[in-house]
């Protein structure tokens with residue numbers, strides 16, 4: 037039977053031993069009162085909600101899927117989803133890290149990050165409904181008018197209403213400059229929106245009283261391309277002056293997609309039939325405003341990858357301890373049984389440790405970036421705010437793409453641990469593979485993340501953001517480089533840091549001559565950078581574990597083993613990736629299109 041145990045011990049390690057978040061919060065006026073006990077208590081309760089309320093709905097939700105009623109044009113979510121959502125709202129969970137001005141609890145983003153990791157492990161499809169609301173909240177809080185904030189934010193914060201992001205149209209996915217949905221200004225200051233959106237997650241459902249669609253559309257006479265896109269808020273039910281719900285706004289679900297995974301998440305085609313909307317931010321500046329939501333969602337998708345990696349690992353380990361097949365090559369390990377448990381076989385261990393290392397590295401990075409966001413939002417120091425924002429910008433495509441690529445590798449490995457039993461539905465292992473695949477596609481495919489990293493975030497500012505991160509690594513190497521016990525970690529970290537510097541310079545030069553060189557190298561480059569970041573965190577985690585290894589707590593021994601495995605078996609992938617990145621774009625572009 038599938039299982040999920042919230043990884044609270046490892047979260048505590050990252051929060052309190054690796055990053056010392058409570059000390060960091062003491063400097064930030066908004067969070068100065070937050071202590072270790074508060075953080076742990078919230079996460080313990082959050083873990084219970086994830087494991088006891090939504091995890092039991094994961095497999096059944098996958099089987100039920102979402103149903104569109106053609107008569108009412110409303111979507112029914114799987115059995116139990118609505119009750120779980122009510123519990124989520126009653127527990128105050130949507131408000132966790134939201135602004136108290138709008139009814140939020142004002143807790144740090146790091147707490148929300150850990151909570152959402154657990155929700156994603158327990159049930160990614162269910163988590164998409166509240167997950168998108170949080171992005172809509174952030175976007176409206178930054179770009180909404182005072183009236184829009186007053187109307188929508190308290191309802192999104194309480195969870196009474198949910199949010200969506202409506203970008204994609206059938207002819208326009210990656211290239212949003214192609215979108216055609218129109219917005220006609222009305223005499224009363226509102227707009228009538230007309231067009232067809234596809235693939236809209238949580239676009240229609242029965243969990244909440246209203247749905248707040250954030251829609252990209254074009255004003256009349258808008259410039260062509262992405263410079264002519266504006267952002268609108270379009271509620272499912274119109275909102276009256278007293279805040280109560282009025283008539284149905286004509287934004288209807290016309291179909292629910294049948295898809296490979298996340299069956300319980302309603303992926304909707306939406307038809308806007310002169311629906312009433314209101315401008316958010318400036319005309320023609322909608323894409324920039326929407327980026328607030330997209331950046332939040334990119335981190336959220338990385339977190340989906342992390343959640344699935346963790347839960348797939350937990351289930352595969354349990355199975356590997358239990359399933360007996362063949363004897364160990366080095367002689368029987370369970371002499372009282374007719375065969376050994378498969379966890380004795382080296383390659384089974386390799387698959388398990390891969391998932392474990394990707395979960396632990398991903399958790400360290402995800403909590404680190406959440407802490408940067410907390411600092412960015414709360415510090416009084418402008419220089420620190422800018423430095424944090426830059427680091428978040430650099431790391432966001434890595435979180436999105438590296439964690440989701442790793443989740444695909446990990447969930448597939450974990451399914452393999454189950455052998456044929458993983459491929460059939462009974463164990464739940466195949467669902468994690470199916471669910472994880474979308475994370476590499478939506479919110480900007482992982483290719484687009486790689487282009488963003490290499491093209492915009494690195495070469496776009498002559499490597500300044502990357503150099504700052506490099507300095508962090510150099511300081512750590514300097515501080516621990518002479519410690520014998522740290523050599524296994526420091527040497528490969530320093531070596532990879534040098535190689536990334538050289539590779540970046542080389543790609544920058546090549547890109548001057550041919551811009552396609554960026555496209556030819558970006559995906560490999562992102563993976564190399566992902567490993568550099570993981571190597572830095574694994575070296576830091578190893579440092580903490582080494583310092584505490586005599587405590588007798590087996591947690592630190594396991595952490596050290598995982599770090600050693602990471603450096604010995606996963607990091608060396610970078611050698612091949614650097615070679616393929618350096619091989620350039622010519623082998624990709626040489627063949628004429630007609631020969632394909």
Ligand SMILES: Cc1cc2nc3c(=O)[nH]c(=O)nc-3n(C[C@H](O)[C@H](O)[C@H](O)COP(=O)(O)OP(=O)(O)OC[C@H]3O[C@@H](n4cnc5c(N)ncnc54)[C@H](O)[C@@H]3O)c2cc1C
Pocket residue numbers: 201202203204208209210211234235236237238295303474477478479480481482483484555
């Ligand atoms: C289940 C699901 C849920 C979704 N939820 C939402 C949602 O809530 N809201 C929303 O607006 N959208 C949503 N989407 C849409 C999703 O974000 C898009 O599918 C995605 O951005 C890719 O767009 P596309 O499918 O049109 O692919 P295309 O843009 O047609 O791309 C096809 C391929 O070409 C590649 N490609 C494109 N341009 C380049 C380039 N310049 N360089 C290199 N490669 C390139 C892509 O990486 C991809 O591999 C969802 C999609 C799915 C399947």
